[in-house]
Amino acid sequence: MPTFASASATLCEAFQATVARDPDKIAIRTPGGASTLTFREWDARVRRLAAGFAALGVGRGDRVALMMTNRPEFYPIDVALQHLGAIAFSVYNTSSPEQIDYVLVDSGARVIVCEEQFVPVIRKGVAGTPTVRIVCLDAAGPDTVTLEEVGARGLDSFDFESAWRAVQPDDVLTLIYTSGTTGDPKGVQLTHANMLAMVDGTEQLTTATAEERVLSFLPSAHAADRWSAIYMLEVIGNQVTTVADARTEFAAALVDVRPTVFGAVPQVWQKLKAGIELRVGEASGARGALVDWALWAGRRASDMRLDGDSVPWPLRLQAELADRLVLSELRAAVGLDRVRLALSGAAPISPEVLRFFNGVGIAVSDAWGMSELAGMATMSPPGKVRLGTVGAIVPGSEIRIAEDGEVLVRGPIVMKGYLNKPDKTAETIDADGWVHTGDIGALDDQGYLRIVDRKKELIINAAGKNMSPSVIENWIKAFAPLIGQAVAIGDNRKYNVALICLDPDAAAIHARQAGLTCSAELLATDPGVHAIVETAVAQANTKLSRVEQIKRFAIVPDFWQPGTDVLTPTMKLRRKPIAERYAGLIEGLYR
Numbered sequence: 001m002p003t004f005a006s007a008s009a010t011l012c013e014a015f016q017a018t019v020a021r022d023p024d025k026i027a028i029r030t031p032g033g034a035s036t037l038t039f040r041e042w043d044a045r046v047r048r049l050a051a052g053f054a055a056l057g058v059g060r061g062d063r064v065a066l067m068m069t070n071r072p073e074f075y076p077i078d079v080a081l082q083h084l085g086a087i088a089f090s091v092y093n094t095s096s097p098e099q100i101d102y103v104l105v106d107s108g109a110r111v112i113v114c115e116e117q118f119v120p121v122i123r124k125g126v127a128g129t130p131t132v133r134i135v136c137l138d139a140a141g142p143d144t145v146t147l148e149e150v151g152a153r154g155l156d157s158f159d160f161e162s163a164w165r166a167v168q169p170d171d172v173l174t175l176i177y178t179s180g181t182t183g184d185p186k187g188v189q190l191t192h193a194n195m196l197a198m199v200d201g202t203e204q205l206t207t208a209t210a211e212e213r214v215l216s217f218l219p220s221a222h223a224a225d226r227w228s229a230i231y232m233l234e235v236i237g238n239q240v241t242t243v244a245d246a247r248t249e250f251a252a253a254l255v256d257v258r259p260t261v262f263g264a265v266p267q268v269w270q271k272l273k274a275g276i277e278l279r280v281g282e283a284s285g286a287r288g289a290l291v292d293w294a295l296w297a298g299r300r301a302s303d304m305r306l307d308g309d310s311v312p313w314p315l316r317l318q319a320e321l322a323d324r325l326v327l328s329e330l331r332a333a334v335g336l337d338r339v340r341l342a343l344s345g346a347a348p349i350s351p352e353v354l355r356f357f358n359g360v361g362i363a364v365s366d367a368w369g370m371s372e373l374a375g376m377a378t379m380s381p382p383g384k385v386r387l388g389t390v391g392a393i394v395p396g397s398e399i400r401i402a403e404d405g406e407v408l409v410r411g412p413i414v415m416k417g418y419l420n421k422p423d424k425t426a427e428t429i430d431a432d433g434w435v436h437t438g439d440i441g442a443l444d445d446q447g448y449l450r451i452v453d454r455k456k457e458l459i460i461n462a463a464g465k466n467m468s469p470s471v472i473e474n475w476i477k478a479f480a481p482l483i484g485q486a487v488a489i490g491d492n493r494k495y496n497v498a499l500i501c502l503d504p505d506a507a508a509i510h511a512r513q514a515g516l517t518c519s520a521e522l523l524a525t526d527p528g529v530h531a532i533v534e535t536a537v538a539q540a541n542t543k544l545s546r547v548e549q550i551k552r553f554a555i556v557p558d559f560w561q562p563g564t565d566v567l568t569p570t571m572k573l574r575r576k577p578i579a580e581r582y583a584g585l586i587e588g589l590y591r
Contacts, residue, residue, distance in 0.1 A: 051154025060085030094563030100125030201394025299359030
């Protein structure tokens with residue numbers, strides 16, 4: 001079936017076709033429509049900025065770093081650089097000066113475009129690379145130039161048409177610096193052809209259309225946001241709403257946008273679940289009884305479908321009535337009443353969380369991917385959730401399981417290679433073009449993938465039993481929104497223990513309700529908090545085999561933030577640094 005992506009050879013060609021199709025449609029907006037940008041306006045800014053960046057000396061193959069929040073101004077900048085054949089890539093906003101220095105040196109970036117708030121940390125980061133030009137969106141300062149000034153530098157003689165038509169499918173489109181759970185980040189080179197194949201596969205698998213509404217709140221340095229919120233937008237011409245501060249604006253933005261396509265990391269889904277449960281808990285009396293019944297009916301019918309069983313007609317009628325009376329209101333309250341495709345990715349999610357959302361009528365499914373595969377390589381089509389799997393490979397690519405259980409992927413979504421690291425590229429992509437993902441998995445009879453765990457993160461206890469730490473951790477997190485992160489430990493040990501990190505937002509609510517100071521150190525020793533975590537661990541243990549169960553746990557006296565030595569910017573656990581930081585606490589659990 002022809003798709004928008006299959007009609008173009010580069011993202012530049014796709015964007016120009018999209019602008020021509022519906023120039024006056026609003027492409028990008030902020031919550032409430034306070035700021036909007038039509039495709040025609042977007043294209044006009046792209047042309048002006050392309051000429052300006054060319055006058056600044058940026059050309060085909062040059063790398064330009066972007067460091068900004070999710071905002072409409074990002075889109076004309078990124079796409080203007082695409083049309084020059086340049087390589088625009090994003091830097092995580094939580095990056096330290098040392099991390100900024102690393103990616104600028106590794107990429108050889110000539111220019112970094114940023115917001116004024118990031119200039120101080122960037123100045124420290126570029127101290128060793130003084131040739132990097134700083135372009136500031138908001139205001140000029142010493143050694144910086146404003147974006148407006150860049151646009152004004154463009155020459156009338158600049159040949160925009162020739163510039164973008166010179167871009168080739170195999171040209172690098174962007175760099176995605178891996179989160180780096182171990183070692184330095186690697187610059188994943190994704191080409192125009194890679195991303196068009198990813199968008200093409202997404203269009204086919206999910207039947208995405210120009211009517212989709214998407215919320216951009218994940219970091220643009222992550223492959224998932226670039227794929228879903230900019231490249232899909234360029235190709236199919238839907239609409240994206242940007243959220244500059246996800247911490248304070250996300251909930252309201254979700255209700256404002258009512259997205260049709262929504263993807264988030266497990267922690268966001270856990271918080272949404274806690275929000276729905278809080279609303280449910282507020283109902284009392286006859287209304288409370290109705291809500292409880294509706295949740296039971298919806299969950300029972302959903303569980304039967306997810307388990308492959310037919311739903312008896314009396315239960316089917318009850319579930320339909322429950323949906324009309326209660327469940328539809330719950331979905332609308334969080335802004336997910338019109339979502340057509342709901343995905344959880346970047347890290348494993350608890351089956352209990354997935355069952356909860358499917359029970360209230362939000363068909364969330366787990367998806368799987370990696371930067372090296374241009375985004376989400378496997379996902380479930382709308383209405384075809386298969387619990388325990390992360391979906392099927394996007395059309396056009398192949399997947400198989402190696403003899404040792406490792407998941408291998410081959411096809412047009414496979415990266416060009418790691419920048420400046422041919423040895424690492426050769427370790428990842430074999431001579432036959434298969435990417436060795438490092439994940440252990442299995443395929444079912446319909447080609448759906450089940451991920452067991454990371455190849456190098458499996459727990460092998462003293463008796464030689466292999467266990468998946470993520471499975472254990474997900475069950476722990478499923479039973480208490482107060483738990484932000486759980487780390488299962490038991491390698492070469494007789495039994496498993498866990499480190500528990502409290503979620504800072506949930507902890508603040510709990511502290512306020514309990515009349516406590518919201519201090520991670522104080523809450524870690526609070527008997528009430530300990531009781532909540534103890535109950536969650538006990539409930540998780542009922543879902544685990546005897547050898548997997550957690551015998552003891554400790555609450556760490558810190559709130560873990562993304563982009564630190566314990567969590568990657570995409571909330572993946574840095575297990576080795578965690579083990580080193582809390583070595584004494586861990587040893588205490590085994591005494």
